[in-house]
Amino acid sequence: MTHRTQLSQAEEHLRRARENLTVAAQLLYAVADIISEHQPEQPIGTMALGLAFSAAGVDVLAQYPRAVRDHALLRALSALVPLADKDVIAQGITGGEYALRLRLAAKAV
Known part of the structure; x- marks a missing residue:
């Protein structure tokens, strides 16, 4: 079994596990x-965060009806209030650290 095959299998298991989460998560x-x-080692900025949300929205939210998309987006954004604070971004938090915080926030929605 090649490394790529193992990685593909791991990605598929992760995708299936995430299907059981709320849409916001x-x-x-x-x-x-x-x-x-x-x-991930570079500081995160509002533009990068916005682009990531746009791309993720296309991947995740597009498959759901509008009401579900709207509700999920509101829940996700409400979990970001302490993370999206301008002070956090101004402090130069890296993308990797911000990603960890997003994953923690996902557990609460």
């Missing part, structure tokens, strides 16, 4: 994945 995990895959 799925969204936060998807945002965290995107942020941690792209320069």
